[in-house]
Amino acid sequence: MSVSRTFTRAFSNSSSLSRAGYSTVKPVHHLVKIEKAALKPNYQSLLVPKDDILAVGYKPTEIDQDRLLDHYHNTIQSDLMLHFYKHDAQKISGNKKRSWGEDSPYKMYRPQKKPVGTTRQTRDINPINFKNIPQLESVVVQIFNKHALEDSYLNISSRLLLSQITNVKAKQIYAKANILPWKMRAGKPCGAKVELTGVDMSQFITTLSELVLPRIRTFKGIKLSSGDRSGNITFGLDPEDVKNFPEIEAFQELFPNLTGLHITFKTTARTDDQARTLLSSVGFPFYKA
Amino acid sequence: MFKSMIPNGNHSHIITNTIFKTFSRGKRTATTINAATQKIVNQLSALSASRKQPKLIRLCQEDLIKHRTIVNAWKVFKRQREQKRTAQLKKQYESIVNAMEDLKTSSPELFELASEKPKKAVLFPLEMRTPTDYPANTPWIYNYSPPAKFIKAKKPTTPESS
Numbered sequence: 374m375s376v377s378r379t380f381t382r383a384f385s386n387s388s389s390l391s392r393a394g395y396s397t398v399k400p401v402h403h404l405v406k407i408e409k410a411a412l413k414p415n416y417q418s419l420l421v422p423k424d425d426i427l428a429v430g431y432k433p434t435e436i437d438q439d440r441l442l443d444h445y446h447n448t449i450q451s452d453l454m455l456h457f458y459k460h461d462a463q464k465i466s467g468n469k470k471r472s473w474g475e476d477s478p479y480k481m482y483r484p485q486k487k488p489v490g491t492t493r494q495t496r497d498i499n500p501i502n503f504k505n506i507p508q509l510e511s512v513v514v515q516i517f518n519k520h521a522l523e524d525s526y527l528n529i530s531s532r533l534l535l536s537q538i539t540n541v542k543a544k545q546i547y548a549k550a551n552i553l554p555w556k557m558r559a560g561k562p563c564g565a566k567v568e569l570t571g572v573d574m575s576q577f578i579t580t581l582s583e584l585v586l587p588r589i590r591t592f593k594g595i596k597l598s599s600g601d602r603s604g605n606i607t608f609g610l611d612p613e614d615v616k617n618f619p620e621i622e623a624f625q626e627l628f629p630n631l632t633g634l635h636i637t638f639k640t641t642a643r644t645d646d647q648a649r650t651l652l653s654s655v656g657f658p659f660y661k662a
Numbered sequence: 663m664f665k666s667m668i669p670n671g672n673h674s675h676i677i678t679n680t681i682f683k684t685f686s687r688g689k690r691t692a693t694t695i696n697a698a699t700q701k702i703v704n705q706l707s708a709l710s711a712s713r714k715q716p717k718l719i720r721l722c723q724e725d726l727i728k729h730r731t732i733v734n735a736w737k738v739f740k741r742q743r744e745q746k747r748t749a750q751l752k753k754q755y756e757s758i759v760n761a762m763e764d765l766k767t768s769s770p771e772l773f774e775l776a777s778e779k780p781k782k783a784v785l786f787p788l789e790m791r792t793p794t795d796y797p798a799n800t801p802w803i804y805n806y807s808p809p810a811k812f813i814k815a816k817k818p819t820t821p822e823s824s
Contacts, residue, residue: 426719426729435736444792446747451754456784458755460762460777503751526702533705542709579792597783627701646783653785655792 434572441575441655445508449654454506457647462500469494496603498643507604507642507651512574514539515546515635517564519555522548525562531632532565537620539577541567564632581636582656585610585617594658600645606652607637 411420421428470485488494499505516535521528528545535543543565548557557563569577586592595608612631615621621628642648649659695703721729765773789806807813 426721426726426733429718430715431719440792440794451751454751454755455758458758458762459779460759460766460773503748503755506751529702529705529709533709536709542711627705649783650785653783653788654790656788656790658788659783659785 437572439572439575441579445654449651450506450508453651453654454501454503456650457501457507459500464500465498467495467497496643501647505641507640507647509574509578509651509655510570510639510641512569512577513566513635513637513639514569514577515564515566515637516543516632517546517635518632519563520630522556522558522561522563527630528562528564530628530630534615534621534628534631535565535567535634538580538618539567539569540573541569543567578655580618584619585614586657588617589614594660595649595652596662597649597659598662600648602645604640604642604644604648605637606640606645606648607635610634610636 410416418429423430423432424434425431468488468491470488472485473480473483475481501507514535516531518528518531521531532543532545544567545562546564546566548559548561548563551557551559592614595606599608600606611633615631615634616625621631638648638652640648640651642651653659762773762776765776787808789808
């Protein structure tokens with residue numbers, strides 16, 4: 374039973390029924406997710422922003438003087454601006470993704486070529502002026518606990534350790550890959566991580582540079598070669614060194630199997646040298662390995 | 663049980679026992695977990711947020727208005743402080759640029775020297791400290807010189823060469 378073509382092409386209602394048509398309007402209704410639960414009147418109290426005193430989770434933030442930030446604004450910032458000033462400096466463009474060209478319409482929506490030699494783009498390096506003086510953004514403290522791969526309850530103590538040291542609740546991190554010799558399975562909890570900003574960051578840095586690091590006898594400093602080439606510097610602490618944190622020192626029996634820490638300083642500096650100069654201003658020594 | 667209901671002097675103590683019996687659903691035993699498990703439970707409870715949520719602050723209308731006024735004033739103060747800081751930095755930056763421009767025209771040799779940049783990272787001295795509320799009795803050592811091992815040894819000048 375075939376419908377004749379002349380009939381389907383006719384200017385009538387039945388034509389649209391037998392044709393496989395499509396809409397040119399993009400369907401949006403199921404792409405934009407709307408949390409209708411949040412519209413419930415019971416949840417109105419949860420929608421109040423957290424810095425409002427009427428909010429359920431209100432936590433006063435500015436309760437203390439930030440010694441490190443004050444020092445930065447009063448002394449370091451202008452020094453850094455003068456130090457990094459370079460006359461007639463130009464922007465150094467990063468390694469960016471490349472266009473395929475515009476000579477053919479087929480290249481129009483093609484995903485761009487990868488950057489030369491790498492897979493990741495790098496950032497532009499702008500000359501330092503009064504608007505972009507390097508500053509500490511955040512500090513990421515991370516623990517990898519290999520014992521937790523076998524017994525996941527062992528991860529609780531490393532989470533607690535991190536939370537005690539940093540005053541921020543630590544997130545659990547999970548293994549991403551299956552690596553047989555390390556007994557690693559994807560999805561197993563294997564450590565903890567916190568990202569510190571603001572007062573917590575300043576507090577952690579002062580504790581580290583004034584209390585912990587001076588008591589490590591073998592500590593020489595952060596390696597001058599450390600850095601990810603875009604202004605973020607990482608160093609590690611051994612399990613023995615972690616004992617020097619005042620929060621751990623008095624309760625060593627609570628943390629029988631200590632693990633080391635990885636500490637990453639994220640800065641707004643775009644080169645490692647700038648980041649090192651910035652970090653040395655808060656009392657971190659560097660050494661040539 | 664039935665025996666105890668019979669009024670008999672001999673069984674009086676049984677009566678009291680049976681009447682005042684406390685009933686419980688199932689058998690209750692004291693839960694004992696070993697020390698290691700208890701330790702983990704303690705650690706978890708230290709991490710979890712339950713029972714640590716502070717009470718919701720209930721302010722009267724007047725207190726709320728007071729609080730909001732103070733918060734707004736603090737925000738204004740912070741914004742003005744930030745603007746002042748930025749203006750100051752901008753002024754400093756412009757004077758650096760002007761000075762270098764000036765030097766470029768007036769003395770090219772000095773300009774070359776001034777615009778030389780070290781290839782390695784220049785670090786702040788380790789002796790520099792973040793200021794504290796209670797400084798030492800001698801806050802600043804005016805005639806400070808670094809320890810001997812940090813001073814580069816100068817080449818001894820022989821009398822013949824001089």
